[in-house]
Amino acid sequence: MTAQILDGKAIAQKVREEVREGVARFVSAYGRPPGLDVLLVGEDPASVIYTRNKEKASHEVGMRGRLHRLPADTGEDELLRRIAELNADASVDGILVQLPLPSQIREARVLDAIDPGKDVDGFHPVNAGLLATGRPGLVPCTPKGSMRLLAEAGARLEGARAVVVGRSNIVGKPMAQLLLAAHATVTIAHSRTRDLATVCREADILVAAVGRARLIKGDWIKEGAVVIDVGMNRTEDGKLAGDVDFEAAKARASWITPVPGGVGPMTIATLLENTLRAARARLGEG
Numbered sequence: 001m002t003a004q005i006l007d008g009k010a011i012a013q014k015v016r017e018e019v020r021e022g023v024a025r026f027v028s029a030y031g032r033p034p035g036l037d038v039l040l041v042g043e044d045p046a047s048v049i050y051t052r053n054k055e056k057a058s059h060e061v062g063m064r065g066r067l068h069r070l071p072a073d074t075g076e077d078e079l080l081r082r083i084a085e086l087n088a089d090a091s092v093d094g095i096l097v098q099l100p101l102p103s104q105i106r107e108a109r110v111l112d113a114i115d116p117g118k119d120v121d122g123f124h125p126v127n128a129g130l131l132a133t134g135r136p137g138l139v140p141c142t143p144k145g146s147m148r149l150l151a152e153a154g155a156r157l158e159g160a161r162a163v164v165v166g167r168s169n170i171v172g173k174p175m176a177q178l179l180l181a182a183h184a185t186v187t188i189a190h191s192r193t194r195d196l197a198t199v200c201r202e203a204d205i206l207v208a209a210v211g212r213a214r215l216i217k218g219d220w221i222k223e224g225a226v227v228i229d230v231g232m233n234r235t236e237d238g239k240l241a242g243d244v245d246f247e248a249a250k251a252r253a254s255w256i257t258p259v260p261g262g263v264g265p266m267t268i269a270t271l272l273e274n275t276l277r278a279a280r281a282r283l284g285e286g
């Protein structure tokens with residue numbers, strides 16, 4: 001079998017069109033655009049590029065988008081003050097604090113400080129708890145975007161065996177929750193998992209969110225599996241590689257996401273979707 005490519009770039013474009021229409025309706029109804037505020041602490045070059053892209057993407061769909069750049073030595077209290085201001089500002093619908101944060105700032109204190117209704121990353125424990133209990137809240141962008149990719153591939157999830165490799169709060173765990181809610185039989189693998197190859201070979205749906213270039217080998221892929229590669233790894237030759245050995249996996253999978261051009265663009269498009277959703281919910285259209 002040769003896999004079909006799940007074109008995240010094209011599907012993300014479709015999502016952005018949907019959001020653009022929703023934004024236009026929102027503006028006619030409420031006389032102002034949804035607003036997204038992104039906070040970046042420090043100068044990490046990749047984070048600078050990502051946050052600029054988020055700001056630009058928000059403008060492209062007609063939102064108000066603002067990037068707040070704070071110096072690398074910003075203290076926790078100062079960042080918490082900035083979050084409190086944005087929480088109190090009625091023109092702000094979405095707040096995103098780019099991760100990772102410098103070591104003097106405790107990530108949990110920052111995530112806990114964001115108004116859950118403005119938490120467009122879906123990282124606040126209230127939103128994580130709502131997801132875990134099957135109630136609607138703001139859902140993390142990368143897993144939600146990955147579910148959209150599975151839907152676009154026509155993947156049958158009910159009763160399917162899904163394996164998620166990685167258990168982070170931002171990708172692996174919420175991805176597993178979403179697959180479970182869609183009635184898949186879900187296994188979460190991680191760095192202590194014994195015989196990862198055998199676990200992966202069971203997967204009808206395989207999601208890799210590890211951060212190790214080409215960790216997942218071609219012969220770990222079940223014939224006909226749908227493979228979602230969340231990994232973004234910079235290799236020695238300066239290129240981006242996923243967590244899956246793409247060329248080898250393509251010979252066995254039915255569908256596979258490329259890196260770049262797979263999950264990454266969906267993350268940004270879903271952030272816009274979440275911002276529109278947060279804006280509507282805040283203005284009583286829950």
Ligand SMILES: NC(=O)C1=CN([C@@H]2O[C@H](COP(=O)(O)OP(=O)(O)OC[C@H]3O[C@@H](n4cnc5c(N)ncnc54)[C@H](OP(=O)(O)O)[C@@H]3O)[C@@H](O)[C@H]2O)C=CC1
Nearest residue numbers: 142166167168171190191209210211230231232263264267
């Ligand atoms: N495309 C996109 O939009 C996004 C891409 N990413 C990318 O996805 C990847 C994962 O990100 P994130 O979840 O934040 O990463 P984390 O580092 O937070 O989590 C990685 C997970 O992988 C597990 N792991 C590490 N090594 C192995 C191994 N050898 N075998 C099995 N499991 C292993 C870890 O296990 P343990 O818990 O035991 O330590 C952990 O659960 C990264 O490449 C990141 O760049 C992330 C966010 C968005």
Ligand SMILES: Nc1nc(=O)c2c([nH]1)NC[C@@H]1CN(c3ccc(C(=O)N[C@@H](CCC(=O)O)C(=O)O)cc3)C=[N+]21
Nearest residue numbers: 096097098099100121141260261262263264265267268
């Ligand atoms: N609070 C917070 N929320 C996040 O959602 C968040 C974060 N912090 N910190 C970093 C990770 C990573 N992340 C990506 C988003 C888009 C691409 C993306 O668009 N990638 C493109 C191109 C990448 C390139 O060429 O460098 C692609 O895969 O095709 C990648 C990675 C969001 N993250």
Ligand SMILES: [Mg+2]
Nearest residue numbers: 099168169170
């Ligand atoms: Mg992480």
